[in-house]
Amino acid sequence: MTEPVFQVEAVTHSFDGVARALDGVSLSVMRGEFIGIIGPNGAGKSTLLNVLTGWIVPEAGAVRFRGTAIGAIPRRAYAREVAVVPQREEGAGAFTAEEVVLMGRYAHQPPLVGFDDAEDRAIARGVLALTGMAAMAQRRMATLSGGERQRVLVARALAQCPEALLLDEPTASLDLGHQRDVFGLLERLNQAHGLTVVAVTHDINLAALYCRRLIVMKEGRVVADGAPEAILREDLLTSLYGVPIDVSRDPQGHPRVGMLK
Amino acid sequence: MSAGLRESLLAGASESAAAPRAGRSALVLAGLAVAVVLCALVCPLIGATRLNFAAVFGIGIDASAPNVDRHIFMTTRLPRVLFGLVAGAALGLAGVVYQAILRNDLAEPFTLGVAGGATVGALLAFHLAPMLWAPSLMPFSALLFAMLAVVVIYGLARRRGPLSSPATLILAGVTLNFLFGSVILLIQYLSNPYQTMLMLRWLMGGLDTGSLRVAGGCAAIVVATAVVLFGMARRLNLLAVGDQAAHHLGVPVESTRLICLGAASAMAAVIVAYAGPIGFVGLIVPHILRRLIGADHRLLLPAAALGGAAFLALCDTAARALPGGAEIPVGIVTAFLGAPFFLWLLFRR
Numbered sequence: 288m289t290e291p292v293f294q295v296e297a298v299t300h301s302f303d304g305v306a307r308a309l310d311g312v313s314l315s316v317m318r319g320e321f322i323g324i325i326g327p328n329g330a331g332k333s334t335l336l337n338v339l340t341g342w343i344v345p346e347a348g349a350v351r352f353r354g355t356a357i358g359a360i361p362r363r364a365y366a367r368e369v370a371v372v373p374q375r376e377e378g379a380g381a382f383t384a385e386e387v388v389l390m391g392r393y394a395h396q397p398p399l400v401g402f403d404d405a406e407d408r409a410i411a412r413g414v415l416a417l418t419g420m421a422a423m424a425q426r427r428m429a430t431l432s433g434g435e436r437q438r439v440l441v442a443r444a445l446a447q448c449p450e451a452l453l454l455d456e457p458t459a460s461l462d463l464g465h466q467r468d469v470f471g472l473l474e475r476l477n478q479a480h481g482l483t484v485v486a487v488t489h490d491i492n493l494a495a496l497y498c499r500r501l502i503v504m505k506e507g508r509v510v511a512d513g514a515p516e517a518i519l520r521e522d523l524l525t526s527l528y529g530v531p532i533d534v535s536r537d538p539q540g541h542p543r544v545g546m547l548k
Numbered sequence: 549m550s551a552g553l554r555e556s557l558l559a560g561a562s563e564s565a566a567a568p569r570a571g572r573s574a575l576v577l578a579g580l581a582v583a584v585v586l587c588a589l590v591c592p593l594i595g596a597t598r599l600n601f602a603a604v605f606g607i608g609i610d611a612s613a614p615n616v617d618r619h620i621f622m623t624t625r626l627p628r629v630l631f632g633l634v635a636g637a638a639l640g641l642a643g644v645v646y647q648a649i650l651r652n653d654l655a656e657p658f659t660l661g662v663a664g665g666a667t668v669g670a671l672l673a674f675h676l677a678p679m680l681w682a683p684s685l686m687p688f689s690a691l692l693f694a695m696l697a698v699v700v701i702y703g704l705a706r707r708r709g710p711l712s713s714p715a716t717l718i719l720a721g722v723t724l725n726f727l728f729g730s731v732i733l734l735i736q737y738l739s740n741p742y743q744t745m746l747m748l749r750w751l752m753g754g755l756d757t758g759s760l761r762v763a764g765g766c767a768a769i770v771v772a773t774a775v776v777l778f779g780m781a782r783r784l785n786l787l788a789v790g791d792q793a794a795h796h797l798g799v800p801v802e803s804t805r806l807i808c809l810g811a812a813s814a815m816a817a818v819i820v821a822y823a824g825p826i827g828f829v830g831l832i833v834p835h836i837l838r839r840l841i842g843a844d845h846r847l848l849l850p851a852a853a854l855g856g857a858a859f860l861a862l863c864d865t866a867a868r869a870l871p872g873g874a875e876i877p878v879g880i881v882t883a884f885l886g887a888p889f890f891l892w893l894l895f896r897r
Contacts, residue, residue, distance in 0.1 A: 342795050366798030373796070378651050378789040381843035390786055394798030401782035402846065406558065413557035447797070448554040480552040 290353070291315045292451050292483050293339055298348030300334060308334040309345065310507035316451075319481040321474065323494035323515075326504035327528055332487040333374075335504065336455055339485065340371050366394035370444035372454040375436070380429035384420055384439045385411055387428060391446030414442040417472060419465075433460035441469055445476070451483035452476075458490060466490070470497045491544045495519055503527065515542055573841040573851075580854035584633060587861040591632075592625035595868040596875060599625070624756075631763040632755045632864045632878070633857040635823050636833075638770045638815040640856020641777060643830020644848055645812035648788040649805055653893055656830040657816035661697045661724030663827075666820035668728045669693030671735045671747055687821035694817035697724055698809055753826035753879020755864050762822055769818050773811040777849060780808050784845040826860070826879045828886020833859050835893070 293316040300309040308331045316322060324332045337343040338350055341357045350357045352369065370391070379387050391414075392407040403411075415421045418438040428436055437460055444452055452473070458466040474497055476482040488494050494501060495515045503511035503518060505527055511518050519542040524532040531547040593599045603617040639657065646655035657663040673689035674682050701720045732751070736744050777784075783804045786794035791801050819826070833855045834848070841847050863885070864878040 340796055342792055362795065362800045363798040366796065371796035373792065376790055376793055378793070381838065382785070382789070383842070386785075386842075386844060387789070390789065390793075390797055393782060393786060396782070399779040399782075410554065410557045417557075443797075445553070445557075448557070476553065480556070482553065 290318045292318050292320075292353060293485075294349070294351040294354075295335070295338065296349040296351075298335075298338055298345045298350060300338065300343060300345040300347075307507045309338065312348070312504075312507070312509055314502065314509060314512065316483060316485060318450075318483055319477065320500055321477045321484045321498050322486070322500045322502060323498035324485065324487045324502045324504060325489070325491055325494055326510075329506075330504040331507040332504050333455055334507075336371075336453055336485070336487050339453055340369065341365060363394045363398065366447060366449075368450045370447040370449035370452050372437075372440050372444045372452065372457050374456040374459060375433070376440060379436075381427060383425050383427055384431065384435075384442075385415065385424040387439050388415055388424075388443045388446050391443040394447060410446050410448070411442075414445040415439075417445065418442040419468060434462065434465055437461060438465065438469065441472075449482070451485065454484070454486040454488075456488060457486060458488065458493060466493055473497070491519065491524075495542045495544065519544055573844075573847045576837070576840050577847065577851055577854070580851055580858060583858040584854050584861075587858050587865075588629060588633060591629045591861050591865040592621050594865050595625060627760045627763050628755050628864070629861055630760070631766065631822070632861040634763060634767045634770050635755065635819045635826065636829055636856040636858070636860025637774070637853040638766075638819045638856070639826065639829035639860065640833045640852035641770075641774060641830075641849060642812040642816040643856075644834045644845065644852045645777060645784065645808050646830070647834060648784040648845060649808055651788060651790070653835070654831070654890065656828070657813070657820075658725070658825065658827050660701060660721040660813075661728060662694045662721075662813045662816055663820050663825045664725045664728035664732075665697030666690040666694040666817040667751070667825050668731050668735075669696075669817070670750075670821045671732060674747065674750075675735050675739055675743065687818050690821035691814060691817040694813050694820070695810070697721075697728075698813045700724065702806075702809070749877070750824040752877035753824040753882070754877040755823055755860075766818055766822060770815055773815045774849075774853060776811045777808065780804060780811075781845040781849050784808065784849075785843070788843065788845070824877075824879060826882055828882045828889065829856050829860055831893075832882075832886055832889050835889075 295312055295314050298309050298312045299307060301307045310331075312331070312335060324335060326332050334343060338345050339357075341360075344358060352360060352365065357365065388411045389403050389407055392403060392410065393401060396403070396407070412421065412424075415424050418441050420435065420438050420442055423431060423435060428439065431439065437457065441457060458469055461469060470493060473482070473484050473486075477484050486494070486498070498515060500513065501511070501515050501518045502509055503523070510527070511523055519534055521532055521534050524534065524544060533545050533547050535543050535545070537543045593601055593604070597620060599617045599621055603615065604621045606615065606618065642657050643655070646657065646660060647653060667690070669689040669692055670686040672693070673685040677685045701724060704720045736747055739747065783794070783799045786797050786799050787801065787804060794804075795801050834852050837848060837851045837855050841851055860878065860882070863881045867876045867878045867881045870876065
């Protein structure tokens with residue numbers, strides 16, 4: 288738990304040159320952490336996540352993965368360490384679920400041509416089984432439901448065998464049972480293999496159940512950072528979302544957040 | 549940790565059969581390869597003058613008499629068919645690459661304005677260079693202007709964010725085509741009637757310019773660029789899903805896009821320089837093949853090369869074998885087939 292995986296230092300970024308999506312954000316993510324990033328719409332959560340993926344190069348500030356600037360790490364090498372689960376993905380419709388999952392093996396294959404070997408196929412079967420998608424491996428993505436597609440994207444990220452997993456609203460189109468399946472799987476991998484998990488989510492209650500650290504963002508800044516029990520207070524959440532909020536405890540002792548009418 | 553997850557995944561994996569589509573894809577590829585070989589052997593026999601297969605290969609005829617069949621076969625028909633195979637392969641490949649990178653069913657060397665650029669380049673060389681030099685300058689000038697088109701479109705699209713909308717690129721290509729169209733008209737207006745007639749004939753798209761030397765030279769260029777594209781096949785799969793997805797999965801998006809666009813455009817430009825603009829091969833062939841073998845570019849690229857080759861050779865044979873001995877440029881045949889196909893694609897969604 289001592290080695291920082293990600294270091295974000297004074298990162299500022301804006302998309303149109305006016306409004307700042309990120310405004311002087313600094314934070315560290317330690318190895319084996321399970322972090323949820325929460326906050327209202329437009330708080331900069333997804334921008335922060337995309338700075339960690341290297342997709343967005345911030346205007347100012349430094350982003351490091353295990354001490355090296357992310358921009359200086361070759362894409363293939365980075366993809367072997369850090370995997371991303373996007374909120375949704377439109378272009379994969381013509382590929383089968385198995386083909387999409389095997390794309391997760393790209394960074395582990397020889398760079399040119401790259402045919403899948405027995406190990407790639409075994410790993411693909413393994414992650415499809417873990418996400419409950421084994422029976423639909425040969426279905427084209429276009430024929431799957433939103434929730435099934437999302438589970439395929441989780442499977443593809445796991446096929447990368449990463450050190451850290453970055454997720455953007457991974458449960459947005461999942462029903463309760465599959466939300467629990469996905470976050471339960473992430474928790475098992477986090478505990479068994481020390482997989483570092485950073486998930487952007489709107490679902491505060493789900494985050495409270497599984498994340499051990501919450502980062503709260505508003506208007507491009509980190510306004511709170513700590514354990515769910517310490518963060519999820521009525522005063523902070525009420526000012527964050529601008530609506531009256533009630534925080535109680537569920538029977539297992541986790542904070543439970545509800546909006547008042 | 550990555551090793552730990554990998555081992556637990558491998559340990560838990562069960563045995564399963566190979567992908568069910570693998571056998572079918574192999575069959576389609578083998579079938580296409582056979583079709584290409586058959587085209588090379590049979591298509592040269594067909595035309596206004598029907599040739600005798602046995603006579604062409606000197607079987608059962610008097611060896612001392614002049615062999616007219618063999619002469620027509622070797623000097624006219626075979627170069628034309630071979631050039632058609634090479635051109636078809638290049639156009640099929642270019643179509644697949646543009647469609648993957650732009651994530652747009654309708655992308656083709658023509659939609660991007662690349663063929664238009666190559667056309668302007670070739671015509672400029674034809675108009676300005678001394679007659680003797682023109683033939684050797686045309687491919688280079690075509691290449692230069694095709695690349696110019698790619699750079700302009702790419703630059704325009706990039707100004708609007710990291711190529712977020714493929715539609716932007718297509719629209720830029722359409723606009724460029726308008727511009728190139730007027731330049732082509734201007735060049736024709738400024739040329740003497742004889743030149744104008746030659747240009748017009750060339751603009752229709754034909755394969756009869758091919759000598760064995762031209763076919764061989766084009767084949768060398770097409771094979772070299774095809775090898776580059778085959779090396780990019782896996783990356784093209786990821787780019788076809790999305791730029792961001794490809795980035796996350798380990799693809800250097802920008803450089804891959806430039807290499808692929810460059811190789812595909814070079815291929816298309818060289819073919820345009822010799823054959824004129826031949827449309828829709830890169831639209832029809834990839835679409836049919838995607839239905840047959842799926843979206844995996846490791847199979848789709850070789851299939852599109854073989855399929856494009858056979859398709860164009862057959863179209864040209866049809867253009868040569870019209871009833872009444874008439875012969876029309878192959879570009880007209882592919883346009884008659886391709887335009888309805890394009891409309892069908894457009895209104896199907």
